[in-house]
Amino acid sequence: MTVAPANGGTSQPEVGGGTGPEKLLSPVLSAFWDDERSWTLETYRRHDGYEGLRKALAMSPDDVIGFVKDAGLRGRGGAGFPTGMKWQFIPQGDNKPHYLVVNADESEPGTCKDIPLLFANPHALIEGMVIACHAIRSQHAFIYLRGETVPVLRRLHEAVREAYAAGYLGRNILGSGLDLDITVHAGAGAYICGEETALLDSLEGRRGQPRLRPPFPAVAGLYACPTVVNNVESIASVPAILHRGKDWFRSMGSEKSPGFTLYSLSGHVAGPGQYEAPLGITLRQLLDMSGGMRPGHRLKFWTPGGSSTPMFTDEHLDVPLDYEAVAAAGSMLGTKALQCFDETTCVVRAVTRWTEFYAHESCGKCTPCREGTYWLVQLLRDIEAGKGRRSDIDKLADIADNINGKSFCALGDGAAAPIFSSLKYFRAEYEQHVTGKGCPFDPAASTLWADGPRHSPLEANA
Structure with a gap:
């Protein structure tokens, strides 16, 4: 995948050059995915890793929450709820442990952004978790990972080990007085555990089923204590915001949907992959930079946020892919899983x-x-x-x-x-x-299932 700075401007080096449509992209989380050993602490530090944490630890927890709120970061797991506001819901002075739980149980058909992110750049998540735990006054955080992704599980364990050894986890982190432990938990492959309360039940050792709300997790979540449940991409975006500033973050995207995000392009397209761009880019622009639909075919229908979001047609190619515009057009942005199907698909x-x-x-x-x-x-x-x-x-x-x-x-x-x-x-x-x-329709005319389910965008759960 070719990546280049966003129009809003970043400090990332341009890849590809020129003035083509790739100029619309904004590599932040994916800026060094193609570096050799991109997942290591050494590589992450070379790209300003843990600098956002140092700034956060110099601020009070409430100031960190206010900073993230002012930046306008919205949850990247599908609902788009403001991240800073979710942190603010945690009651203070209640004399109970507070927990952060990262939802890495990615299993929506067509969605494949969090797993590549964790595989290539796990320290962005770990740094974001330390910042979030400082903000909500938590001393124990959990990563609930989809258990089938064993290579990612190994990368995460190694990244957590590196963070402990470097003093970014454990006791008195960077001399700030903050103590934090992270537990990586592998789930058993149930789609329902992507729902936050079912995830909490599973994490506690029970059958993963949704809980009746209220009480909400912010009041009685994991072990009946105040809990924040955030998506991988949401937390991994926090370090860059702290390091580069809320004005930099708001220079991308739209007023109500600011910032950058990962769009997962799959299906009958010439260049499937992850495209990190400001919110508000259109599918037409993404197809222009990815080579369009497969040669000789045209777009028939597509999903803006995975299979659980109402489908669009070629009439919606110019709908800005942000939360408000997609909702106004009759669908949901969801996880930005753009599954594209051509005219051969039934x-x-x-x-x-x-x-x-x-x-x-x-x-x-x-x-x-x-x-x-x-x-x-x-x-x-x-x-x-x-x-x-x-x-x-x-x-x-x-x-x-x-x-x-x-x-x-x-x-x-x-x-x-x-x-x-x-x-x-x-x-x-x-x-x-x-x-x-x-x-x-002739099934042989479509590549959708011709080579087996592993090539099907309907089953791209990894």
Whole structure:
């Protein structure tokens, strides 16, 4: 992947040169991913590593929270909630331990930003965690990692070891009086554990299922103590903000969605990968710099934030990819997982695969999700195979409506989103499956599943 400074300006060296579309990118977290041994403490220090921590430790905890709030950093895990405000919710003077938990259980279909970040630059997360723990007055933090990513687990353990040896973790960090321990925990591969309260239950040794709220984690989270749960990218972005300043951060992105972020481009594109750019860039611009769709094909539909966000079509190529603009266009920015599908892809088949995933990963705690996703799968399989009836299409929408907003957590909403949006834009394709008694698309014409599931953007969970 080619990276170059953002228009807002960074101190990172330009790669590629020229005045092309790559000038829109802003390498911060990914600035030295291609360096030899980029994951080591030595490389991280060479790129101003732990300088943000030194500045943070010279500030009071409340000042650090205020600094992050003023910078406008929003959660990069999907919801976009202001990070500094989440830290501020932690009660003070309660005589209870406070905990920071980093959600690294990345498993949304199409999402693949946190795992590459941890693999190439784990110290950005560790430095951000120390700053966050100083801000919320915590002495113990946890990283909940997706357990299948064993190479990343090993990198994280080694980075934590290096940080302890260098005095960035442990007792009296850099002479500040701050004590902090970090525990790396490997999950068992349950999608539901990406939901913050299910993650906390799993971390405590129980079955991962969402908790009833209130109380919220900020009041009674891990071990019934005040807890902040943040995404990997959210925390890893904090050191650069402290080091370079909130005005620098706000010089990128939009007024309500400032800063830089990682966009994961996958599917039928010529140059899939991670593109770090200011919030507000468009898919058209990202495709321009990545080589466009695969040669000889055109964009048919795409997701702005993974499979749980309502899909877009080629009509939405110029929608600014920030929280407000994407919501105004009828979807959600989510995890910025831009899955792009060309005209060879059967929408019904794609939605069926997504729905099968959600039915499989439902924890079964609530009836709308447990039963609703099962029946969605049965209807979709019949329609895809040419066994469906016209009434089944309306029944799909009805069942999705009975799930949406009525399930215990957001998994049900995520399962309903591709149903609603695909029927909105491609209802004729569903009807074609019914009237034609089968799928009109030739699976061999699409690379989506031709080489096995590991090449499918629908299953790019790593």
